[in-house]
Amino acid sequence: MTTVPLIETRQLTMNFGGVQAVQNVDFSVAEGELRCLIGPNGAGKSTFFKMLTGQLVPTAGEVRFRGRPISGRQPHEIARLGIGIKTQVPSVFDGxxxxxxxxxxxxxxKRGRAIDRAVDEAIERLMLRPIADRLVGQLAHGQRQWVELGLVLLTEPVVILLDEPAAGMTDDETTRTAELIHDINRTHALIVVEHDMAFIRKIARAITVFDRGKILVEGPAHRVLSDRRVRDVYLGKRAA
Amino acid sequence: MSVGRVVSYGVPAVIGLALLIGLPQLLDLFVLLQVTLYVVMAILALSLAFVWGYGGILCLGQSAFFGLGAYAYAITAFNIGESSLPVVIAILLPTLFAAALGYLMFYGRISEVYVGVITLTVTLILFNAVNSTASPEYRIGSALIGGYNGLPNVPSLNFPFDPDNTLQPDDVYMVAMATLLIVYFGIRWILRTRFGRVLVAIRENERRVEFIGFDARLHKLAAFALGAGIAGAAGCLFVNWGSYVSPTIFSMIQSAQIIIWVMVGGVGTLIGPILGAVALSWLTAEVGTQHVINADILFGGILIVFVLLVPRGLVPMLTEHVWSRVMQPRRKVAVAAKLAAPGGRA
Structure with a gap:
């Protein structure tokens, strides 16, 4: 492959004490891709995700963004490179x-009027008009998720990392979020960590499955979701 | 400009200017001197109101910067004789000191609780250090530091670059009041800028601020240093008020008082801490003359009452009540109608 991947990890490893949460993971995402990371609890998805965003500094290995190593950089520097992050529990300004x-x-x-224009556009796109002047701390969970998504989009990232975007949402909100994700993917690359298999089926194109700190399977959604090993991991048949 | 904004800037501006010009005409000298002290304390309260109430940095040792400003002015004034440069130094020294301290704390990513512990420790260290310099070999230039005896007869402010023309007590009052107004409106202006908004956002959620690409460390450092500069200016005025400074300016009691003023008035407001500082400083002075109850016990009592009953402080409580009266009279009518309706249960 001659093109430089958007995000690439090489031999990425994270140890917590004696526990190897992530072991020697080689992973890459191309420009404009929509990638889902799935795996059972404790598979290392969240740790992996936090290393991509600079919240954790890897024990070994490195993360590259368009060929540039970024591990160990400050979170705001990583954000400025064009990596947007949406956390699992909405991280917004409640007050x-x-x-x-x-x-x-x-x-x-941005400066001056460009700020107001961009904010207006985001409010329209996310349908936040009726709640624009309310304190975010008083909004419903799903609405807070969308405010956070708006925050992320307005920083104009190249790639957005979404940590369980559908967690705690109602069915309607989940459907709308899935539509939103496809809409966003027209202009941004996305990496989505998700738990909810129904949601994954709605959005997934390419899937990477984590298990015990390693990549178990990787490939197009239909193939991965019908893979025996993936089912076993999710249903807990591994021991058998 | 909207009507609301004209009122919100205009009312304090008019009241402030009226007090600035009017009080020296109305009050006798003794009372005016007292009021000057309250104004100085209000400036000090604003410094913490900004750092803590808007920056979310719980500085338990704001008196360190107050004291540094006071000592910096006193020592340089003795040496230079003319007060223009000492005033600048009294503001700059605490600012730079806070910038260095803030760099270690914020760039070291020390947690909030430790910021409190460290700032408190710093002011106590300064207290002990300055307190133990009583012997005459501790001098800076021509100024004896004086240890626990303090520094008496500090040269007072003069009109800029005119050392023979010193400020009279009513001039000092006007300088203090003008400083208070500048600081108050200055902070309000800062809070409207992007820097100020990011600062408030850091108070709300530091991680998210970094996720959208702002350097939270730098913003906190700048706010902390700015607050220290304001406290230093207050320290400079404090020395001029009494032409005396002693190490108790660094003491735990002094630090605690600032926090109590801000808490009683309302964290996250500016008017609240001003009123808190004035009211409680007045109370301290009154209690001090009566010898009925120890002022520290009274302060402790006030703190406990507020923490339990008015945890958000006076101004937020009052504005909320007034606001709900003004904005939602209809709800009351609706409730009343419901109660009056047949079958409505009271």
């Missing part, structure tokens, strides 16, 4: 209004 939340994100790279 500020939805509008103020979005304004902050837009103000990082």
């Amino acid at each position: 500020l209004t939805a509008h103020e939340n979005l304004w902050l994100a837009a103000s990082r790279g």
